[in-house]
Amino acid sequence: MTQKALIIGTGLAGLSTALRLSSKGYAVEMVEKYHRPGGRLNLLEKDGFKFDMAPTFFSMSYEFKELADYCGIPMPFEFVELDPLYAVHFEGDQRSYLIYKDLKKLAEEFKELEVGLEEKLRRFLKAAGEIFHDTEHIVIKQNFDSLLGYLLQLTRVPLKHAPKMFYSMWKEMERNFDSFEVKVIFSLVGFFLGSTPFDTPAVYAMLNYTELVHDGYHNVKGGMYKIVEGLVAELGKRRVQMHFGVEINRFEERNDRLSAFIDTTGKRWEADLFVVNADAAAFRGQVLGRKKFSPQKLDAQKWTLAPLTIYLGLNTKVKNMYHHNYFLRRNFEEYAHKIFKNSIKLDKPYYYVNIQSMHNPDYAPPGKESVFILCPVPDLRFKPNWDDAETIADAIVQDLSERTGFDFAAHTESRTVYDPQQWESLFNLYRGSGLGLAHDLNQVGGFRPSNKDEQLTNLYYAGASTVPGTGLPMTVISSRLVTERILNDHGTLS
Numbered sequence: 001m002t003q004k005a006l007i008i009g010t011g012l013a014g015l016s017t018a019l020r021l022s023s024k025g026y027a028v029e030m031v032e033k034y035h036r037p038g039g040r041l042n043l044l045e046k047d048g049f050k051f052d053m054a055p056t057f058f059s060m061s062y063e064f065k066e067l068a069d070y071c072g073i074p075m076p077f078e079f080v081e082l083d084p085l086y087a088v089h090f091e092g093d094q095r096s097y098l099i100y101k102d103l104k105k106l107a108e109e110f111k112e113l114e115v116g117l118e119e120k121l122r123r124f125l126k127a128a129g130e131i132f133h134d135t136e137h138i139v140i141k142q143n144f145d146s147l148l149g150y151l152l153q154l155t156r157v158p159l160k161h162a163p164k165m166f167y168s169m170w171k172e173m174e175r176n177f178d179s180f181e182v183k184v185i186f187s188l189v190g191f192f193l194g195s196t197p198f199d200t201p202a203v204y205a206m207l208n209y210t211e212l213v214h215d216g217y218h219n220v221k222g223g224m225y226k227i228v229e230g231l232v233a234e235l236g237k238r239r240v241q242m243h244f245g246v247e248i249n250r251f252e253e254r255n256d257r258l259s260a261f262i263d264t265t266g267k268r269w270e271a272d273l274f275v276v277n278a279d280a281a282a283f284r285g286q287v288l289g290r291k292k293f294s295p296q297k298l299d300a301q302k303w304t305l306a307p308l309t310i311y312l313g314l315n316t317k318v319k320n321m322y323h324h325n326y327f328l329r330r331n332f333e334e335y336a337h338k339i340f341k342n343s344i345k346l347d348k349p350y351y352y353v354n355i356q357s358m359h360n361p362d363y364a365p366p367g368k369e370s371v372f373i374l375c376p377v378p379d380l381r382f383k384p385n386w387d388d389a390e391t392i393a394d395a396i397v398q399d400l401s402e403r404t405g406f407d408f409a410a411h412t413e414s415r416t417v418y419d420p421q422q423w424e425s426l427f428n429l430y431r432g433s434g435l436g437l438a439h440d441l442n443q444v445g446g447f448r449p450s451n452k453d454e455q456l457t458n459l460y461y462a463g464a465s466t467v468p469g470t471g472l473p474m475t476v477i478s479s480r481l482v483t484e485r486i487l488n489d490h491g492t493l494s
Contacts, residue, residue, distance in 0.1 A: 002027050003493060005486070006271035008248055008261065011039025012472055013462035014277030015231040016067055016479030021275075021486065022238040023071040025493025031246040031261075031269060037232055039277070039427055040434075041472065043225035047414035049313035049370045050363040052224040054434075056354045056372060057082060057217045057324060059210045060473035064227075067476055076230025078221040080359065085217050086324035088185050089403060098322065099185065101216055113179040121212075124176045124186075128209035131161050135206070139445055140468045143452075143481050150446020164202035165441055170333075172202035184332050191350075191376060193470060195304060195438050196336035204439065219323075223360045227472075247428075248278075248287060258456045273458040273490060275482060280449040280466035281437055282430035293449075302443060304435035304470065305340065305376035306420035310393050313414030314369040318355055318406055325353040327403060342378035346392050351375040353400060371408070373400070380420055380431040389419035436465035444469065451482045460485055 005021050007014045010032040018028045036042065040054040061079050068075050084098040100106045107118035114120070135157055144150040164172065169190050173183040187197030189207040211217055220226045232242075248269070250262040260268040276283050281301070285293030328350050329335065338344035354372040357364035364370040375396055377383065394409075401408045420432025430436070437443050451466045453459035462482040464470045 003272040003490060004029065004270075005273050005275060006031070006261065006269055007275045007277055008283075009039060009277030009463070010034075010037035010242060011277050011463055011475065012041050012227070012231075013464075013475035013478045013482075014039070014275070015228065015235065016476050017275055017277070017462045017482055018235055018240055019067065019071050019073075019231060019238075020479055020483040022235065022240055024483070024487060028235075028238070028240045029269075029271065030240065030242045031248065031263070032242060032244050033247045033428060034426060035244050037242060037244075038225065038228040040429075041224060041228055043223070043228075044311055044416065046311070046416060047313050048365050049311075049368070049414055050223065050356075050360075051311040051370055051372050051416075052354070052356060053309070053311075053418075054307065054374075055224055055472055056356070057219050057224075058472040059207075059215050059217055061215055061218045063473040063476040067479070070480070071234070073234055076234055077226040079218045080221050082217045082219060082324065084322065085211060086326060087322040088181075088188075088326045088328060090181060090184075091327075091329040091403070096322075096325070097181065097185065101212055103212070106212075110179065110182055114177060114182045117177075117182065120176055124205070125209050125213055128205045128207075129213060130158075131164065131203055132206035132209050132214065134158050134161060135203075141477055141481070142445075143467065143485060144446040144450070147446045154445075161203060164205070167202050169197040169200045169202050169204055172205050173197065180330075180332075184328060188326065191305075193304065193435070193439050195302075195440075196340070198333065198336050199302075200439065201441055217324075219359055221360075223356070223363060251287060253456060256455065256457055258453075258459045273460070273486060275460045275462055275486075277461075277463045278428055279430050279436050280451070280461040280463060282428070282465070283461070284449065284453075298430060299381055302438040302440050303379055303381075303431060303433040304438050306379040306429075306432040307418070307423055307434040308375040308377045308389060308392065308420065309418045309423075310373035310375075310396065311414075311416040311418075312369075312371040312373070312397070312408060312412050313364065314371060314408065314411045315367075315413045316369065316411050317367065318358075318369050318371070318404075318408075320406075321353070321355055321404060323355055323358045325355075327351050327353065327400065339376070340378060340382065342382040346375075346377065346388075347395050348399065349375050349377070349392070349396065351396055351400075368413075373397075376434070377420065379433045380424060383420075386419035386421050389417055393417045430465075435470035436463070439469055451478065452485050457489075 004027045007030045042053040044051040087096045089096045190197035190200040248261045252260045260270045284290045352374045357370040424432040
């Protein structure tokens with residue numbers, strides 16, 4: 001007999017899980033608070049411009065191929081590999097640095113700052129690659145039934161990697177490189193995790209290996225939302241229904257089983273099993289009322305930085321900029337230590353700029369440009385009031401104009417700013433945190449909220465705040481792990 005799975009949320013993890021379960025014979029239905037699928041992997045359309053709302057590139061592209069192969073479908077979108085990966089601009093410098101995958105070209109970029117960089121990089125990346133391959137299948141791509149099971153699994157990781165669990169990524173950079181600029185650039189992956197390199201364990205240097213050696217970074221031809229559109233088209237072929245404008249706030253249980261979720265209108269949503277693609281920690285507290293996940297307990301956890309995002313539609317093309325750009329300053333350590341708790345002024349923040357129509361021309365009308373700016377900022381625990389969001393955005397646009405020699409403000413014909421309060425409201429992001437729970441050692445693997453509920457035997461979770469972690473490929477892996485759980489408990493139906 002067909003079993004029905006109800007998935008709460010249509011983020012990438014939810015869509016991927018729906019595709020996997022429907023491949024195994026399950027009837028799948030999905031509900032979503034937002035007006036269109038995708039979660040944070042979404043599309044903003046305004047004044048004739050299009051904008052990727054949050055993610056603009058990804059690594060580990062082979063995880064998407066694994067998803068397609070698992071479900072027996074052709075790849076529903078086309079990758080575009082980035083090389084150079086991105087450009088980095090330091091305050092006060094007259095030039096920017098292009099980050100190439102080719103280590104000889106990369107070393108040439110920094111020849112005046114770092115002697116022998118190619119040799120240093122090869123040594124550093126060799127060690128980072130060993131960490132990645134020694135942990136990928138033991139830790140990253142595993143379900144854990146208990147904390148003890150997780151700790152026992154860790155004993156299979158070669159002991160030589162253990163020291164890097166106990167000192168920071170920044171310390172790892174200091175052990176390998178001399179120049180400030182090189183240390184900063186190769187520790188930016190700490191910010192990709194929504195944290196800082198001073199708080200991120202050195203083991204995450206493995207991400208430098210994924211970006212420079214293992215797979216690199218990719219965009220999608222036609223824009224990142226093509227991922228969502230491709231998956232939704234496949235789900236449509238399988239008659240997976242999606243309902244939008246639905247927010248779940250209550251539940252019914254019977255004999256340790258979830259019998260229904262109830263939305264804010266009072267409508268009951270029934271199924272045989274349920275998958276929550278909302279924040280796995282916050283949902284347990286806010287909807288299920290679990291004391292372990294009360295606001296006080298959640299606020300004591302470490303969360304990733306919140307997003308302040310700016311979407312600019314320009315009336316002309318931008319010259320002399322790369323597709324992906326980071327704008328940094330010289331107060332790196334001070335800024336990293338103070339930004340989380342809102343103890344530094346946001347008049348000169350660090351930020352990322354993506355010229356979206358450079359690789360995807362249809363994102364802007366002919367002769368015009370679509371620009372996305374992301375500034376990681378304190379979450380709502382530390383900065384609850386964002387009345388100054390437009391002022392901060394003004395300062396970022398002004399700084400960008402001064403550092404590039406192009407007047408972005410003068411050429412802006414469309415502008416939208418989303419602050420952490422709006423991100424929280426749109427996608428139920430806990431305290432506006434952009435990527436959910438951070439990746440401290442006590443918040444990863446078996447320490448992370450499980451993808452199987454502790455009390456309700458037919459309730460599961462997929463997405464950022466459960467295993468294995470944040471980022472687009474991680475959520476695809478999350479869909480595989482939760483599907484393994486479900487098939488183990490309920491079986492394959494076809």
